[in-house]
Amino acid sequence: MMTNTGNRxxxxxxxxxxxxxxxxxxxxxxxxxxxxxxxxxxxxDDPHPRNTYWEMFGMPMFDLKDPAGILMEINNxxxxxxxxxxxxxxxDSSRGIESPRMxxxxxxxxxxxxxxxxxxEVDGRSIRYTIHSYAxxxxxxxxx
Amino acid sequence: xxxxxxQTPPVTDKVDLDAEFKASNIQEVLDKLDRExxxxxxxxxxxxxxxxxxxxxxxxxxxxxxxxxxxxxMCFTGNPGTGKTTVALRMAEILHRLGYVREGHxxxxxxxxxxxxxxxxxxxxxxxxxxxxxxxxxxxxEAYYxxxxxxxxxYGAESIEILLQVMENNRDDLxxxxxxxxxxMDKFFHSNPGMRSRIAHHIDFPDYSAxxxxxxxxxxxxxxxxRFSTEGEKAFGEYIRLRMTLEHFANARSVRNALDRARxxxxxxxxxxxxxxxxxxxxxTLEAEDIRASxxxxxxxxxxxxx
Numbered sequence: 226m227m228t229n230t231g232n233r234x235x236x237x238x239x240x241x242x243x244x245x246x247x248x249x250x251x252x253x254x255x256x257x258x259x260x261x262x263x264x265x266x267x268x269x270d271d272p273h274p275r276n277t278y279w280e281m282f283g284m285p286m287f288d289l290k291d292p293a294g295i296l297m298e299i300n301n302x303x304x305x306x307x308x309x310x311x312x313x314x315x316x317d318s319s320r321g322i323e324s325p326r327m328x329x330x331x332x333x334x335x336x337x338x339x340x341x342x343x344x345x346e347v348d349g350r351s352i353r354y355t356i357h358s359y360a361x362x363x364x365x366x367x368x369x
Numbered sequence: 370x371x372x373x374x375x376q377t378p379p380v381t382d383k384v385d386l387d388a389e390f391k392a393s394n395i396q397e398v399l400d401k402l403d404r405e406x407x408x409x410x411x412x413x414x415x416x417x418x419x420x421x422x423x424x425x426x427x428x429x430x431x432x433x434x435x436x437x438x439x440x441x442x443m444c445f446t447g448n449p450g451t452g453k454t455t456v457a458l459r460m461a462e463i464l465h466r467l468g469y470v471r472e473g474h475x476x477x478x479x480x481x482x483x484x485x486x487x488x489x490x491x492x493x494x495x496x497x498x499x500x501x502x503x504x505x506x507x508x509x510x511e512a513y514y515x516x517x518x519x520x521x522x523x524y525g526a527e528s529i530e531i532l533l534q535v536m537e538n539n540r541d542d543l544x545x546x547x548x549x550x551x552x553x554m555d556k557f558f559h560s561n562p563g564m565r566s567r568i569a570h571h572i573d574f575p576d577y578s579a580x581x582x583x584x585x586x587x588x589x590x591x592x593x594x595x596r597f598s599t600e601g602e603k604a605f606g607e608y609i610r611l612r613m614t615l616e617h618f619a620n621a622r623s624v625r626n627a628l629d630r631a632r633x634x635x636x637x638x639x640x641x642x643x644x645x646x647x648x649x650x651x652x653x654t655l656e657a658e659d660i661r662a663s664x665x666x667x668x669x670x671x672x673x674x675x676x
Contacts, residue, residue, distance in 0.1 A: 284497070290472040291504025295543040298500070
Protein backbone atom coordinates (compact mmCIF):
# COMPACT_ATOMS: atom_id res chain seq x y z
CA MET A 226 0.00 0.00 0.00
CA MET A 227 3.03 2.31 -0.04
CA THR A 228 3.95 4.55 -2.93
CA ASN A 229 6.10 2.86 -5.51
CA THR A 230 9.21 4.19 -7.15
CA GLY A 231 7.29 6.25 -9.66
CA ASN A 232 5.94 8.15 -6.68
CA ARG A 233 2.40 7.19 -7.63
CA UNK A 234 -0.22 6.27 -5.09
CA UNK A 235 -0.98 2.57 -5.42
CA UNK A 236 -4.27 1.92 -3.70
CA UNK A 237 -7.10 -0.21 -4.96
CA UNK A 238 -7.36 -2.01 -8.24
CA UNK A 239 -5.34 -1.22 -11.36
CA UNK A 240 -3.14 1.25 -9.49
CA UNK A 241 0.13 -0.14 -10.88
CA UNK A 242 -1.20 0.32 -14.42
CA UNK A 243 -1.24 3.55 -16.38
CA UNK A 244 -4.31 5.67 -15.57
CA UNK A 245 -7.53 4.17 -16.90
CA UNK A 246 -9.12 5.79 -19.91
CA UNK A 247 -12.80 6.73 -19.79
CA UNK A 248 -13.63 3.73 -21.95
CA UNK A 249 -11.85 1.43 -19.51
CA UNK A 250 -13.57 3.07 -16.54
CA UNK A 251 -16.90 2.59 -18.29
CA UNK A 252 -16.15 -1.08 -18.86
CA UNK A 253 -15.35 -1.57 -15.17
CA UNK A 254 -18.53 0.23 -14.12
CA UNK A 255 -20.49 -1.96 -16.49
CA UNK A 256 -19.05 -5.00 -14.74
CA UNK A 257 -20.11 -3.64 -11.35
CA UNK A 258 -23.63 -2.83 -12.56
CA UNK A 259 -23.92 -6.28 -14.12
CA UNK A 260 -23.32 -7.72 -10.66
CA UNK A 261 -25.87 -5.42 -9.09
CA UNK A 262 -23.40 -3.39 -7.04
CA UNK A 263 -24.07 0.25 -6.19
CA UNK A 264 -21.37 2.54 -7.52
CA UNK A 265 -20.03 5.53 -5.58
CA UNK A 266 -17.67 8.36 -6.41
CA UNK A 267 -15.39 9.48 -3.58
CA UNK A 268 -12.59 12.01 -3.26
CA UNK A 269 -9.91 12.97 -0.76
CA ASP A 270 -6.77 15.01 -0.36
CA ASP A 271 -5.48 12.81 2.45
CA PRO A 272 -4.54 9.54 0.80
CA HIS A 273 -3.00 7.84 3.83
CA PRO A 274 -3.53 4.09 3.40
CA ARG A 275 -5.38 3.93 6.71
CA ASN A 276 -7.76 6.72 5.68
CA THR A 277 -10.48 4.42 4.40
CA TYR A 278 -13.30 6.91 4.63
CA TRP A 279 -13.07 9.31 1.72
CA GLU A 280 -15.60 12.06 1.14
CA MET A 281 -18.52 10.98 -1.03
CA PHE A 282 -19.31 12.98 -4.11
CA GLY A 283 -23.10 12.93 -4.13
CA MET A 284 -25.20 9.98 -3.11
CA PRO A 285 -24.39 6.35 -3.85
CA MET A 286 -26.00 5.45 -7.15
CA PHE A 287 -28.45 2.61 -6.71
CA ASP A 288 -30.64 1.06 -9.41
CA LEU A 289 -28.66 2.32 -12.38
CA LYS A 290 -28.66 0.35 -15.60
CA ASP A 291 -26.11 2.18 -17.65
CA PRO A 292 -22.58 3.49 -16.89
CA ALA A 293 -23.16 6.81 -18.68
CA GLY A 294 -24.74 8.40 -15.60
CA ILE A 295 -21.84 7.40 -13.36
CA LEU A 296 -19.27 8.62 -15.86
CA MET A 297 -21.12 11.92 -15.85
CA GLU A 298 -20.73 12.11 -12.05
CA ILE A 299 -17.04 11.17 -12.29
CA ASN A 300 -16.48 13.99 -14.75
CA ASN A 301 -18.40 16.39 -12.51
CA UNK A 302 -16.21 15.38 -9.60
CA UNK A 303 -13.05 15.78 -11.71
CA UNK A 304 -14.20 19.26 -12.61
CA UNK A 305 -14.86 20.19 -8.99
CA UNK A 306 -11.82 18.47 -7.45
CA UNK A 307 -9.38 18.39 -10.33
CA UNK A 308 -6.35 18.13 -8.06
CA UNK A 309 -7.65 15.55 -5.60
CA UNK A 310 -7.59 11.80 -5.54
CA UNK A 311 -10.89 10.43 -6.86
CA UNK A 312 -11.86 6.81 -6.66
CA UNK A 313 -14.83 4.75 -7.76
CA UNK A 314 -16.11 2.06 -5.41
CA UNK A 315 -18.72 -0.59 -6.01
CA UNK A 316 -20.71 -1.63 -2.97
CA ASP A 317 -22.15 -5.12 -2.76
CA SER A 318 -25.19 -5.04 -0.50
CA SER A 319 -25.90 -8.76 -0.52
CA ARG A 320 -26.23 -10.36 2.87
CA GLY A 321 -22.99 -11.50 4.41
CA ILE A 322 -20.83 -9.27 2.21
CA GLU A 323 -22.15 -5.75 2.69
CA SER A 324 -18.90 -4.09 1.75
CA PRO A 325 -17.14 -2.64 -1.28
CA ARG A 326 -16.20 -5.18 -3.90
CA MET A 327 -14.29 -2.86 -6.20
CA UNK A 328 -12.28 0.29 -5.66
CA UNK A 329 -10.06 2.05 -8.15
CA UNK A 330 -8.58 5.50 -8.70
CA UNK A 331 -9.88 7.59 -11.57
CA UNK A 332 -8.10 10.86 -10.85
CA UNK A 333 -4.78 11.90 -9.25
CA UNK A 334 -3.22 15.25 -8.39
CA UNK A 335 -0.68 16.52 -10.87
CA UNK A 336 2.14 16.22 -8.36
CA UNK A 337 2.17 13.40 -5.85
CA UNK A 338 4.78 14.05 -3.16
CA UNK A 339 4.33 10.60 -1.64
CA UNK A 340 4.95 9.42 1.92
CA UNK A 341 7.84 9.73 4.35
CA UNK A 342 8.90 7.28 7.00
CA UNK A 343 8.58 8.65 10.54
CA UNK A 344 10.66 7.14 13.36
CA UNK A 345 9.56 7.59 16.96
CA GLU A 346 11.90 6.69 19.82
CA VAL A 347 10.08 5.01 22.67
CA ASP A 348 11.06 3.14 25.81
CA GLY A 349 14.84 3.24 25.72
CA ARG A 350 16.24 2.39 22.32
CA SER A 351 13.03 0.98 20.79
CA ILE A 352 11.77 2.62 17.65
CA ARG A 353 8.27 2.78 16.21
CA TYR A 354 7.73 3.40 12.57
CA THR A 355 4.87 5.00 10.74
CA ILE A 356 4.35 6.68 7.41
CA HIS A 357 3.31 10.24 6.86
CA SER A 358 1.97 11.91 3.74
CA TYR A 359 4.05 14.99 2.87
CA ALA A 360 0.98 16.60 1.40
CA UNK A 361 -0.87 16.66 4.74
CA UNK A 362 1.68 19.05 6.24
CA UNK A 363 -0.30 21.77 4.56
CA UNK A 364 -3.84 22.65 5.58
CA UNK A 365 -6.82 21.22 3.75
CA UNK A 366 -7.46 22.53 0.24
CA UNK A 367 -3.83 23.62 -0.14
CA UNK A 368 -2.36 20.15 -0.22
CA UNK A 369 -2.14 19.44 -3.93
CA UNK B 370 -24.75 2.17 -31.88
CA UNK B 371 -21.78 0.29 -30.52
CA UNK B 372 -18.46 2.07 -30.42
CA UNK B 373 -16.73 -0.50 -32.55
CA UNK B 374 -19.22 0.02 -35.32
CA UNK B 375 -18.81 3.75 -35.49
CA GLN B 376 -15.03 3.62 -35.30
CA THR B 377 -14.31 1.09 -38.00
CA PRO B 378 -16.95 1.34 -40.67
CA PRO B 379 -16.39 -1.54 -43.07
CA VAL B 380 -16.86 0.50 -46.21
CA THR B 381 -18.72 -1.60 -48.73
CA ASP B 382 -20.46 -0.76 -51.97
CA LYS B 383 -23.81 -2.40 -51.49
CA VAL B 384 -25.87 -3.23 -48.45
CA ASP B 385 -28.89 -5.41 -48.16
CA LEU B 386 -31.49 -3.36 -46.32
CA ASP B 387 -33.72 -6.40 -46.17
CA ALA B 388 -31.11 -8.57 -44.50
CA GLU B 389 -30.34 -5.80 -42.07
CA PHE B 390 -34.06 -5.49 -41.33
CA LYS B 391 -34.34 -9.19 -40.62
CA ALA B 392 -31.23 -9.20 -38.45
CA SER B 393 -32.64 -6.48 -36.24
CA ASN B 394 -35.72 -8.57 -35.37
CA ILE B 395 -37.68 -5.37 -35.65
CA GLN B 396 -40.48 -7.00 -37.59
CA GLU B 397 -41.25 -9.15 -34.58
CA VAL B 398 -41.70 -6.08 -32.39
CA LEU B 399 -43.81 -4.29 -35.00
CA ASP B 400 -45.99 -7.38 -35.42
CA LYS B 401 -46.45 -7.58 -31.70
CA LEU B 402 -47.42 -3.93 -31.74
CA ASP B 403 -50.01 -4.60 -34.44
CA ARG B 404 -51.36 -7.60 -32.61
CA GLU B 405 -51.58 -6.18 -29.12
CA UNK B 406 -52.52 -2.61 -29.81
CA UNK B 407 -55.84 -2.03 -31.50
CA UNK B 408 -56.29 0.99 -33.75
CA UNK B 409 -53.83 3.85 -33.16
CA UNK B 410 -52.94 4.12 -36.84
CA UNK B 411 -51.09 7.47 -36.64
CA UNK B 412 -49.00 6.13 -33.79
CA UNK B 413 -48.10 2.92 -35.58
CA UNK B 414 -47.20 4.82 -38.74
CA UNK B 415 -44.88 7.07 -36.80
CA UNK B 416 -43.21 4.16 -35.06
CA UNK B 417 -42.69 2.45 -38.40
CA UNK B 418 -41.13 5.63 -39.79
CA UNK B 419 -38.86 5.96 -36.80
CA UNK B 420 -37.80 2.35 -37.10
CA UNK B 421 -37.06 2.83 -40.80
CA UNK B 422 -35.03 5.95 -40.12
CA UNK B 423 -32.90 4.23 -37.49
CA UNK B 424 -32.36 1.23 -39.72
CA UNK B 425 -31.32 3.34 -42.69
CA UNK B 426 -29.07 5.33 -40.40
CA UNK B 427 -27.38 2.15 -39.32
CA UNK B 428 -26.86 1.02 -42.88
CA UNK B 429 -25.55 4.46 -43.82
CA UNK B 430 -23.01 4.15 -41.07
CA UNK B 431 -21.77 0.90 -42.57
CA UNK B 432 -21.21 2.76 -45.83
CA UNK B 433 -19.21 5.37 -43.99
CA UNK B 434 -21.89 8.03 -44.27
CA UNK B 435 -22.07 9.55 -40.84
CA UNK B 436 -24.75 11.84 -39.60
CA UNK B 437 -25.36 12.96 -36.05
CA UNK B 438 -27.57 10.75 -33.96
CA UNK B 439 -31.13 11.78 -34.73
CA UNK B 440 -32.96 13.38 -31.85
CA UNK B 441 -35.64 10.99 -30.72
CA UNK B 442 -37.25 12.80 -27.84
CA MET B 443 -40.99 12.42 -28.17
CA CYS B 444 -44.20 13.85 -26.91
CA PHE B 445 -47.32 11.70 -26.65
CA THR B 446 -50.59 13.56 -26.37
CA GLY B 447 -54.03 12.08 -26.09
CA ASN B 448 -57.02 11.53 -23.86
CA PRO B 449 -56.82 9.24 -20.84
CA GLY B 450 -56.61 5.54 -21.60
CA THR B 451 -55.45 5.85 -25.20
CA GLY B 452 -52.34 3.78 -24.63
CA LYS B 453 -49.61 6.36 -24.14
CA THR B 454 -47.78 4.43 -21.44
CA THR B 455 -48.12 1.12 -23.25
CA VAL B 456 -46.67 2.57 -26.43
CA ALA B 457 -43.84 4.17 -24.45
CA LEU B 458 -42.93 0.75 -23.09
CA ARG B 459 -42.94 -0.67 -26.61
CA MET B 460 -40.90 2.27 -27.81
CA ALA B 461 -38.14 1.45 -25.34
CA GLU B 462 -38.02 -2.07 -26.72
CA ILE B 463 -37.98 -0.93 -30.34
CA LEU B 464 -35.23 1.60 -29.74
CA HIS B 465 -33.23 -1.05 -27.96
CA ARG B 466 -33.61 -3.50 -30.84
CA LEU B 467 -32.42 -0.85 -33.23
CA GLY B 468 -29.44 -0.14 -31.03
CA TYR B 469 -30.42 3.44 -30.39
CA VAL B 470 -30.51 3.00 -26.62
CA ARG B 471 -28.15 0.61 -24.90
CA GLU B 472 -30.34 -1.03 -22.23
CA GLY B 473 -33.92 -0.46 -23.33
CA HIS B 474 -35.51 -0.05 -19.92
CA UNK B 475 -38.26 2.43 -19.20
CA UNK B 476 -38.18 4.71 -16.18
CA UNK B 477 -41.66 6.10 -15.65
CA UNK B 478 -41.87 9.22 -13.49
CA UNK B 479 -44.25 12.04 -12.63
CA UNK B 480 -43.70 15.48 -11.16
CA UNK B 481 -43.22 14.07 -7.66
CA UNK B 482 -40.13 12.14 -8.71
CA UNK B 483 -38.46 15.13 -10.34
CA UNK B 484 -39.33 18.20 -8.30
CA UNK B 485 -38.11 18.69 -4.75
CA UNK B 486 -39.78 20.34 -1.81
CA UNK B 487 -37.26 22.99 -0.87
CA UNK B 488 -34.46 24.99 -2.41
CA UNK B 489 -31.59 22.80 -3.59
CA UNK B 490 -33.63 19.61 -3.45
CA UNK B 491 -34.78 19.58 -7.05
CA UNK B 492 -31.49 19.35 -8.90
CA UNK B 493 -30.16 16.21 -7.16
CA UNK B 494 -33.58 14.59 -7.40
CA UNK B 495 -33.94 15.24 -11.10
CA UNK B 496 -30.35 14.20 -11.76
CA UNK B 497 -30.83 10.95 -9.90
CA UNK B 498 -33.84 10.08 -12.03
CA UNK B 499 -31.95 11.00 -15.19
CA UNK B 500 -29.03 8.80 -14.17
CA UNK B 501 -31.39 5.90 -13.60
CA UNK B 502 -32.94 6.39 -17.01
CA UNK B 503 -29.65 6.56 -18.88
CA UNK B 504 -29.27 3.86 -21.49
CA UNK B 505 -33.05 3.69 -21.73
CA UNK B 506 -36.17 5.78 -21.95
CA UNK B 507 -37.34 8.38 -19.45
CA UNK B 508 -41.13 8.59 -19.54
CA UNK B 509 -42.59 11.67 -17.87
CA UNK B 510 -46.31 11.20 -17.38
CA GLU B 511 -48.48 14.31 -17.14
CA ALA B 512 -45.47 16.44 -17.92
CA TYR B 513 -47.42 19.69 -17.88
CA TYR B 514 -47.51 19.56 -14.08
CA UNK B 515 -43.78 20.27 -14.14
CA UNK B 516 -44.50 23.86 -14.94
CA UNK B 517 -46.87 25.81 -12.72
CA UNK B 518 -47.10 29.34 -14.02
CA UNK B 519 -49.41 30.46 -11.21
CA UNK B 520 -46.64 29.93 -8.64
CA UNK B 521 -43.46 31.74 -9.54
CA UNK B 522 -41.54 30.16 -6.69
CA UNK B 523 -42.30 26.65 -7.94
CA TYR B 524 -39.24 24.47 -8.40
CA GLY B 525 -40.59 22.78 -11.53
CA ALA B 526 -38.80 25.26 -13.76
CA GLU B 527 -35.46 24.16 -12.32
CA SER B 528 -36.27 20.59 -13.16
CA ILE B 529 -37.20 21.53 -16.72
CA GLU B 530 -33.91 23.37 -17.11
CA ILE B 531 -31.90 20.31 -16.10
CA LEU B 532 -33.98 18.11 -18.37
CA LEU B 533 -33.40 20.43 -21.30
CA GLN B 534 -29.68 20.39 -20.71
CA VAL B 535 -29.55 16.61 -20.57
CA MET B 536 -31.82 16.24 -23.61
CA GLU B 537 -29.36 18.33 -25.56
CA ASN B 538 -26.02 17.04 -24.24
CA ASN B 539 -26.72 13.37 -23.57
CA ARG B 540 -28.73 12.61 -26.65
CA ASP B 541 -26.91 9.29 -27.08
CA ASP B 542 -27.61 8.26 -23.52
CA LEU B 543 -31.32 8.62 -23.10
CA UNK B 544 -34.59 9.31 -24.85
CA UNK B 545 -37.15 11.47 -23.09
CA UNK B 546 -40.84 10.89 -23.74
CA UNK B 547 -43.35 13.41 -22.38
CA UNK B 548 -47.00 12.46 -22.13
CA UNK B 549 -50.18 14.26 -21.25
CA UNK B 550 -53.51 15.58 -22.37
CA UNK B 551 -53.41 17.50 -25.61
CA UNK B 552 -54.67 20.93 -24.54
CA UNK B 553 -52.58 21.05 -21.39
CA MET B 554 -49.44 19.92 -23.20
CA ASP B 555 -49.98 22.64 -25.78
CA LYS B 556 -50.13 25.18 -22.98
CA PHE B 557 -47.02 23.65 -21.43
CA PHE B 558 -45.07 23.92 -24.67
CA HIS B 559 -46.32 27.40 -25.20
CA SER B 560 -44.72 28.55 -21.97
CA ASN B 561 -41.60 26.41 -22.53
CA PRO B 562 -40.57 27.00 -26.13
CA GLY B 563 -37.15 25.47 -25.43
CA MET B 564 -38.83 22.19 -24.61
CA ARG B 565 -40.95 22.26 -27.72
CA SER B 566 -38.02 22.82 -30.05
CA ARG B 567 -36.02 20.00 -28.50
CA ILE B 568 -38.73 17.45 -29.10
CA ALA B 569 -38.75 16.31 -32.68
CA HIS B 570 -41.67 13.93 -32.59
CA HIS B 571 -45.11 14.97 -31.49
CA ILE B 572 -47.49 12.04 -31.66
CA ASP B 573 -51.19 12.45 -31.07
CA PHE B 574 -53.17 9.46 -29.81
CA PRO B 575 -56.72 9.42 -31.21
CA ASP B 576 -59.72 8.22 -29.21
CA TYR B 577 -60.90 4.68 -29.87
CA SER B 578 -64.08 3.85 -31.71
CA ALA B 579 -66.64 1.56 -30.09
CA UNK B 580 -65.57 -1.41 -32.25
CA UNK B 581 -61.97 -0.89 -31.30
CA UNK B 582 -62.89 -0.79 -27.63
CA UNK B 583 -64.72 -4.10 -27.91
CA UNK B 584 -61.67 -5.59 -29.63
CA UNK B 585 -59.53 -4.23 -26.80
CA UNK B 586 -61.89 -5.81 -24.27
CA UNK B 587 -61.52 -9.15 -26.05
CA UNK B 588 -57.72 -8.91 -25.87
CA UNK B 589 -57.81 -7.93 -22.21
CA UNK B 590 -60.06 -10.85 -21.36
CA UNK B 591 -57.93 -13.27 -23.34
CA UNK B 592 -54.90 -12.17 -21.37
CA UNK B 593 -56.75 -13.08 -18.16
CA UNK B 594 -58.16 -16.34 -19.51
CA UNK B 595 -61.69 -15.07 -19.77
CA ARG B 596 -63.94 -14.63 -22.77
CA PHE B 597 -67.32 -13.24 -23.75
CA SER B 598 -70.20 -15.44 -24.76
CA THR B 599 -71.69 -14.29 -28.08
CA GLU B 600 -74.49 -12.58 -26.21
CA GLY B 601 -72.03 -11.15 -23.75
CA GLU B 602 -70.00 -9.52 -26.49
CA LYS B 603 -73.10 -7.94 -27.98
CA ALA B 604 -74.08 -6.63 -24.57
CA PHE B 605 -70.62 -5.22 -24.05
CA GLY B 606 -70.80 -3.44 -27.40
CA GLU B 607 -74.01 -1.78 -26.28
CA TYR B 608 -72.51 -1.00 -22.89
CA ILE B 609 -69.52 0.74 -24.45
CA ARG B 610 -71.70 2.83 -26.75
CA LEU B 611 -73.72 4.00 -23.75
CA ARG B 612 -70.68 4.48 -21.60
CA MET B 613 -68.98 6.67 -24.21
CA THR B 614 -71.71 9.26 -23.88
CA LEU B 615 -71.34 9.50 -20.10
CA GLU B 616 -68.83 11.61 -18.23
CA HIS B 617 -65.36 10.50 -17.13
CA PHE B 618 -64.93 8.19 -20.07
CA ALA B 619 -61.31 7.03 -20.21
CA ASN B 620 -61.15 4.79 -23.28
CA ALA B 621 -59.28 1.55 -22.62
CA ARG B 622 -59.06 2.27 -18.90
CA SER B 623 -62.85 2.41 -18.67
CA VAL B 624 -62.99 -0.86 -20.54
CA ARG B 625 -60.65 -2.46 -18.04
CA ASN B 626 -62.70 -1.22 -15.10
CA ALA B 627 -65.94 -2.40 -16.69
CA LEU B 628 -64.43 -5.82 -17.22
CA ASP B 629 -63.23 -5.98 -13.64
CA ARG B 630 -66.76 -5.26 -12.46
CA ALA B 631 -68.17 -7.84 -14.87
CA ARG B 632 -65.78 -10.42 -13.42
CA UNK B 633 -67.07 -9.54 -9.99
CA UNK B 634 -70.65 -10.11 -11.12
CA UNK B 635 -69.73 -13.32 -12.89
CA UNK B 636 -68.16 -14.69 -9.72
CA UNK B 637 -71.24 -13.70 -7.77
CA UNK B 638 -73.53 -15.30 -10.35
CA UNK B 639 -71.60 -18.57 -10.26
CA UNK B 640 -71.67 -18.55 -6.51
CA UNK B 641 -75.39 -17.80 -6.30
CA UNK B 642 -76.34 -20.41 -8.87
CA UNK B 643 -75.13 -23.09 -6.48
CA UNK B 644 -74.18 -25.31 -9.38
CA UNK B 645 -72.19 -28.35 -8.28
CA UNK B 646 -70.19 -29.11 -11.40
CA UNK B 647 -68.73 -25.99 -12.88
CA UNK B 648 -66.96 -26.62 -16.14
CA UNK B 649 -63.84 -24.84 -17.32
CA UNK B 650 -66.13 -23.12 -19.79
CA UNK B 651 -68.38 -21.74 -17.05
CA UNK B 652 -65.43 -20.31 -15.19
CA UNK B 653 -64.11 -18.60 -18.30
CA THR B 654 -67.24 -17.11 -19.80
CA LEU B 655 -68.72 -13.69 -19.14
CA GLU B 656 -72.42 -13.82 -19.97
CA ALA B 657 -74.67 -10.98 -21.13
CA GLU B 658 -76.27 -10.73 -17.71
CA ASP B 659 -72.88 -9.96 -16.13
CA ILE B 660 -72.65 -6.94 -18.38
CA ARG B 661 -76.28 -5.90 -18.35
CA ALA B 662 -76.39 -5.69 -14.56
CA SER B 663 -74.43 -2.46 -14.86
CA UNK B 664 -76.19 0.70 -13.79
CA UNK B 665 -75.24 2.26 -17.11
CA UNK B 666 -78.06 0.20 -18.59
CA UNK B 667 -80.73 0.50 -15.92
CA UNK B 668 -80.34 4.08 -14.80
CA UNK B 669 -78.18 5.60 -17.47
CA UNK B 670 -75.52 6.58 -15.00
CA UNK B 671 -72.18 5.30 -13.79
CA UNK B 672 -71.66 2.39 -11.48
CA UNK B 673 -70.88 3.76 -8.05
CA UNK B 674 -67.15 3.82 -8.58
CA UNK B 675 -66.14 6.27 -11.25
CA UNK B 676 -64.22 5.68 -14.48
